[in-house]
Amino acid sequence: MLDKIGFENGLLIETICSTENPDGSPHSAPIGVKRAGMLLSIDKLFKDTITFENLVRSGYILINLLDDIETFYLATFSDLPREEYDKSYSTRIPPLRRSNAFIEAELVNFRDRDNFVSVELSISGILIRKMKPCFFTRCKHAVLESLIHATRVPVFRRIDPKEAGSLMKLILHYRDLVSRICPEEPYNRIMNGIVNRLRDTQI
Numbered sequence: 001m002l003d004k005i006g007f008e009n010g011l012l013i014e015t016i017c018s019t020e021n022p023d024g025s026p027h028s029a030p031i032g033v034k035r036a037g038m039l040l041s042i043d044k045l046f047k048d049t050i051t052f053e054n055l056v057r058s059g060y061i062l063i064n065l066l067d068d069i070e071t072f073y074l075a076t077f078s079d080l081p082r083e084e085y086d087k088s089y090s091t092r093i094p095p096l097r098r099s100n101a102f103i104e105a106e107l108v109n110f111r112d113r114d115n116f117v118s119v120e121l122s123i124s125g126i127l128i129r130k131m132k133p134c135f136f137t138r139c140k141h142a143v144l145e146s147l148i149h150a151t152r153v154p155v156f157r158r159i160d161p162k163e164a165g166s167l168m169k170l171i172l173h174y175r176d177l178v179s180r181i182c183p184e185e186p187y188n189r190i191m192n193g194i195v196n197r198l199r200d201t202q203i
């Protein structure tokens with residue numbers, strides 16, 4: 001089934017992982033998930049994330065597979081609103097409305113590696129909702145790379161300002177690329193949103 005949707009063995013994909021908060025509500029964050037045979041792994045899950053706390057407490061995770069850059073943007077900077085979840089499934093927590101497929105998984109074990117853990121997951125369910133034609137676009141990749149860097153800039157501003165500056169340079173490079181070759185909606189709007197958020201949080 002995973003081969004059929006292109007999630008080949010050894011491949012790392014960028015997903016949005018939903019976990020269960022202590023009050024039963026869902027929490028979602030973009031996280032890289034790797035396939036390791038019939039198991040999945042999150043090689044680097046930072047311990048200061050809500051996702052880590054929820055996963056260790058509940059032992060359950062719902063991995064949303066989607067290429068909707070707007071949902072990635074929303075999930076990176078805020079809690080997704082309730083209307084982003086699809087309640088028509090009887091899963092423990094609802095999948096995202098815009099997911100093309102989702103995988104339910106259980107925590108097998110995790111290895112402590114200082115400020116992050118490496119997590120091993122076993123698959124308990126897979127549902128393919130939409131098969132969409134896929135193609136490359138530089139716009140999506142530029143925005144996705146910028147989102148990943150944007151989550152690291154505030155951390156490096158505290159511990160390594162030089163590295164924070166290098167990441168900021170990369171983000172500005174992608175913003176220039178996007179402004180030259182991508183449409184305003186949603187790419188330029190999101191890139192400007194990322195840059196403005198990082199400027200606003202500058203200490």
Ligand SMILES: Cc1cc2nc3c(=O)[nH]c(=O)nc-3n(C[C@H](O)[C@H](O)[C@H](O)COP(=O)(O)O)c2cc1C
Pocket residue numbers: 014028029030031032033042044045046048049050051052076144147148151
């Ligand atoms: C595309 C993308 C991939 C990410 N992958 C990871 C990851 O593999 N591990 C991780 O700890 N944080 C990752 N992050 C950062 C988290 O999503 C971000 O720090 C989030 O705010 C922390 O999660 P929380 O909301 O559960 O606290 C990624 C961010 C993006 C945009």
